[in-house]
Amino acid sequence: MIDLNRRNFLATSSATALAASLPQTRLLASPNDRMKVGFIGVGGRGRRNLETIAATGAVDVAAICDVHDHFLMGAAITHPGAAKFTDFRRLYDSLGDQLDAVVVSTTEHTHAYATMPALKLGKHVYCEKPLAYNIDEVRRVTEAATKAGVVTQMGTQIHAGDNFRRVVELVRSGVIGSVSEVHVWVDRAWGLQSKDDSQRNDDPIFVRQRPNERLPVPKHLDWDLWLGPAPQRPYHPIYTGSTNWYRWWDFGNGTMSDLGSHFNDLPFWALRLDAPKTIEAFGPPPHPEIAPATMRAVYQYEARGDRGPVELNWYQGAVKPDLWNAGEIPHWKSGILFVGSTGMILSDYSKHMLLPENEFAEFVAPEPTIASSIGHHEEWVAACRGEGTTGSPFSYAGPLTEANHLGNVAYRVGKKITWDARNIRCVDCPEADQFIRREPRDGWSL
Template sequence: MSQSLSRRQFLAATSAACAVTAVSPGSTKAAAATDRMKVGFIGVGGRGGSNLRAIEATGKVDVVAACDVDNRYVDQVAMRHPGVAKFSDFRKMYDAIGKDLDAVVVSTTEHTHAYATMPALQLGKHVYCEKPLAYNVYETRRITEAAADGGVVTQMGTQIHAGKNFRRVVELIQSGAIGPVMEAHVWVGRAWGLQSEADAKANKDRIFVDKRPTEAMAPPPNIDWDVWLGPAPERPFHEVYFPGPNWYRWWDFGNGTMSDLGSHWNDLPFWALQLDAPQTVEAFGPPPHAEIAPASMSAVYQYGPRGNQPALQMTWYQGSHKPEIWKSGGIPQWGSGVLFMGTKGMLLSDYNKHVLLPEDKFADFEPPEQFIADSPGHHAEWVNACGGEGTTGSPFSYAGPLTEANHLGNVAYRVGKKITWDAKNMKCVGCPEADPFIRREPRAGWSL
């Protein structure tokens, strides 16, 4: 194919763009390969518990600290790891044993990611942080810069990035299988956010809510509510916020479906098309709610040319919003997917499978020779890299710009107008009303 690159040409031209950060003794604080890594886990229930078990399963770490606002989860870890240091407040964990740790795993709620991660980076510790990397653009940029300054091994928890399917799709796109891509569409069926009561029932939501509750509830005795609030504005405990995933809906704690699933689904075009900061973003949906993210919305991103790739329009859809080609039956109507539209055809992918379209045109197509190595597993990548072996697929140098771009979709939605993004200065040009959505002042007692 005339648009194709040889494997050697591709690796030479785009090794940095594949979002893997090499680990070398001169540039990182990697532990010796024979050392067992001493790891502190912040957030050990739910997703955090899964991360702990996956990292523990590598057989290369010692679990030395467990921290969670729910003391039941901490006690469960202590039963399996007698002698583990127990905390409910990660600030106290860092004060007590931060210098003794080799690495930290952060699996808290979105609004405390940056605050739990920053101390580790400043101490020169390796970090695995769940997605999204941070709560807003400003916090994300601070974490990205601190990771670069610290020279440590990092990984954001986009586990599907390590799957074989995404790697084969990236190879197809970057080797020119469908020609230059000038249009991409990403859609997800999940609709965490403000929705009608009928839709809430249809989606089997346990709690329907369309406004902040006025009554207070007593927090369960096992919960440290003040620490859970962290840098967010003060408010009484209520079940509409806690436990997860209820908090995802509320702007003070999360950023809805975009922030959650955008980290996974936008990862594929971001990687395959070597994206970074968008030039403009415009969003569409119901009128923005002051406190609750939308269930359904869409956002259109404009990117300029990148190397030998043309300008690109990428559109995100969530909930009831779908691409026109999907609604008209022009492609298989997968519930969630990524569609690349090139000059020679299309590629449709989800997490586990992909197809070149139209299928009859590609019936005899021979895929390129594999040039992206298979992963030992998303968690194993990070553990191995901390020990000086291999690389991570979603280091903060890559995950940071991805997270920022996702946040900008919500910024455009909340201001209700097309934004022009000045990435260097973290400003929406001529749109000062966007500033509070890019950066917020934390609650007293919390700072980066």
């Protein structure tokens, strides 16, 4: 049985839980004020964000915006008093001064462009993950949020769950000793399949090149606004499905953008990770337009405070950690494994376990020290009203998103990179610049 010093556990967890929440400015004059909120993107995840935040009873849905007319009209049925917009730039022009907060649930490549105007106006922002399309945009949004002093939250909903809180407490308590490596794997694969499935080119996940045909744009869609700052290309439904866009480099960053935001969140939180020093990635040869389904990345983090160096290993698609392949840990489809000097912790979204099981058979976890969340959306609304703080403010979510993007940067340049976080560049690797930032299409700017 591993002995745990309860008093040390409580002291450590309490201090670190407090440090995880940064003070945020509130704008509302009184907690009794109702927030006037604009919702940009109201289909799919945006619809769920709209209904969950509206259900708090503390907000007025002042405006709704979507490039898909059927999503917009669907939201208008539930919220008939909201002003309707197709172009979020017109929303800001018309109602920017009247809003207290904005919720951004667009596709990844327009996150920064829909978020930045709100920050410049001093409005609170909830933005879906990933925070922005590339590292340059992430850094600019993060710095703008700090300057604005408003309440922010990135949409990593699982961050509010109790399971992650219990794992953070255990890792920081020292119950498995000093953690030197982490393995994170996910079985979902938004990207180019690694095997030859040319016979299935009718299925979006097997398409291997940009479609050549020019199809009519559906009447319900404003294709030019959907493209936003991305390079011009003819409309094709292969881009606009609910998750199809994740696969295309011009619009998203594959599996890492989607699930890296959620699964890497736990080690980032538990180990107080920041900017990695080096990143190396492995997988099939990079495709010029489509993200990989299967890929592995290795991050090296330098020692920080009382934590030693950490190696974080990311696996997506068909690859798994050696311990998983050897049957030395349970075959969970997706998981986060913390490897410490005296044991291991295996977790996913909803459960966790200490390993080896026989060595922790008599272990009894102490009382929780990180308080339960009132809900990921609910804590953002409450913080905007001056009640508490958010768990995933941009000051935290920004560095997490940058680190995730760096895995793809290393993969696309095809070599190990050394990251200069202060200057936002890869050392002696100018070819990485094209993946760190890009010029937006004419008519779009931050």
